[in-house]
Amino acid sequence: MRNLRIVFMGTPEFAVATLDGLVQKGYKVVGVITAPDKPSGRGRKLHESAVKRYSKEAGLYIMQPTNLKDENFLNELRSLEANLQIVVAFRMLPKQVWSMPKYGTFNLHASLLPDYRGAAPINWAIINGERETGVTTFYINEKIDTGEIILQVKTPIDPEATAGNLHDKLMNLGSDLVLKTVSLIENNQVVTQKQPLDTIYKSADKIHRETCKINWQKSPEEIYNHIRGLSPYPTAWAVLKNGEDLLTIKIYSARWHKEKHDLKPGTIQHTKKQLKIAVPGGFIELLELQLPGKRKMAIGDVLNGLKIHDSAHMT
Numbered sequence: 098m099r100n101l102r103i104v105f106m107g108t109p110e111f112a113v114a115t116l117d118g119l120v121q122k123g124y125k126v127v128g129v130i131t132a133p134d135k136p137s138g139r140g141r142k143l144h145e146s147a148v149k150r151y152s153k154e155a156g157l158y159i160m161q162p163t164n165l166k167d168e169n170f171l172n173e174l175r176s177l178e179a180n181l182q183i184v185v186a187f188r189m190l191p192k193q194v195w196s197m198p199k200y201g202t203f204n205l206h207a208s209l210l211p212d213y214r215g216a217a218p219i220n221w222a223i224i225n226g227e228r229e230t231g232v233t234t235f236y237i238n239e240k241i242d243t244g245e246i247i248l249q250v251k252t253p254i255d256p257e258a259t260a261g262n263l264h265d266k267l268m269n270l271g272s273d274l275v276l277k278t279v280s281l282i283e284n285n286q287v288v289t290q291k292q293p294l295d296t297i298y299k300s301a302d303k304i305h306r307e308t309c310k311i312n313w314q315k316s317p318e319e320i321y322n323h324i325r326g327l328s329p330y331p332t333a334w335a336v337l338k339n340g341e342d343l344l345t346i347k348i349y350s351a352r353w354h355k356e357k358h359d360l361k362p363g364t365i366q367h368t369k370k371q372l373k374i375a376v377p378g379g380f381i382e383l384l385e386l387q388l389p390g391k392r393k394m395a396i397g398d399v400l401n402g403l404k405i406h407d408s409a410h411m412t
Contacts, residue, residue: 099200099283104179106130110147111264112185114272115205119183120155122276128177130187133161166191181282183275184237195237200282202237205275207267208301209233209249211292214242215301219267220260223326225299226318229253230263232271234278236289245289247278259328259350304331311335313362313411317353317379324351324381332387340406347387355379363411370397374411 103126105116119126129152134143145153152159158177162170171193182195182202195202208218209231215221222230231251238244250270254263281287304327311320311333324333328349337344360366360375367373373380387393388403 099180099285101125101181101200101279101283102127102177102179103279104128104130104174104177104182104198105148105185106182106187106190107148107185108132108146109186111207111268111271112187113147113151114268115183115185115275116148116151117155118272118276119279120157124279126157127179128158128160128174130160130162130174132188133163165194181279183279185271185275189241190237192239203234203247203278203282204237204242204244205271206233206235206242207264207271209251210235210242210246211296212299213301214298216303218301219263220304220326221299221301222254223258223260223263224323225326226322227254228256230267232267232274234274235292243292243294245291247281247287247289248274250274257325259325261329306331309333311348311411313374313376315376317355317376317381320376320381321351321353324348336412337409338412339403339409344389346389347393348383348385349387349393350385352382352384353379354382361410365405365409365411367400367405369400372396372400372405
């Protein structure tokens with residue numbers, strides 16, 4: 098059995114479950130690399146990553162390089178004498194880093210590779226209406242998410258799941274898969290599978306603000322998937338033209354209804370407790386949203402305080 102010395106790399110909450118699993122299993126984590134503290138909020142105070150907060154509590158050695166090619170950082174990394182590196186929700190590594198340890202560097206990715214390579218696999222799986230996804234461990238190479246696969250596990254996507262629900266589910270599945278992968282490496286039992294590189298697969302490109310804007314010309318189910326695939330973050334949005342006001346609203350949850358009608362897409366129908374948007378072939382019923390400068394609210398509370406004009410519509 099190999100005596101592993103592990104360096105862990107990660108930043109958000111998604112990575113914490115895996116790091117905690119390694120610590121709880123008694124693996125020797127000789128260092129943790131995470132993002133530098135970033136200013137956020139009204140006071141622009143420096144905030145630590147979720148991985149850093151956990152690592153401090155666990156008494157782990159922490160590094161926060163701004164440049165992964167910096168020679169001082171590389172020397173510090175070499176001094177830890179790690180023979181395995183594990184990456185979960187971090188950034189692209191230069192070859193000087195991922196090729197350093199004897200037993201390689203592997204990554205946990207929240208999709209069934211080769212589908213959904215890229216920055217936002219959880220969001221895109223739901224936006225695209227997938228019924229199944231999973232997690233994959235693979236060895237890192239020069240290109241993004243293309244290295245040889247070590248292990249995969251599949252899981253169904255609930256038809257009503259949000260990106261938040263699926264994130265938590267895959268976070269826990271991923272932690273278990275990383276532990277299984279480490280055990281294989283520890284016992285020199287890894288058998289990898291090459292990813293096919295000559296076929297176009299579904300991608301998971303980084304999500305931008307314009308990606309989140311709802312297109313009311315799409316079908317009810319497509320818009321519903323768009324909303325839940327971006328909930329709770331970064332959140333789908335639309336512009337409500339209400340009289341003279343143009344209000345950018347965030348939409349967190351909705352229902353979809355298939356129904357024939359002659360209404361123009363974006364047309365609003367509402368009662369004191371319900372608000373529906375006409376789309377081709379049906380309606381989107383809004384359940385939870387956020388008005389500018391307000392907190393997230395259930396639609397009933399929104400309608401109690403907002404007068405909807407007769408000419409109001411969504412753009």
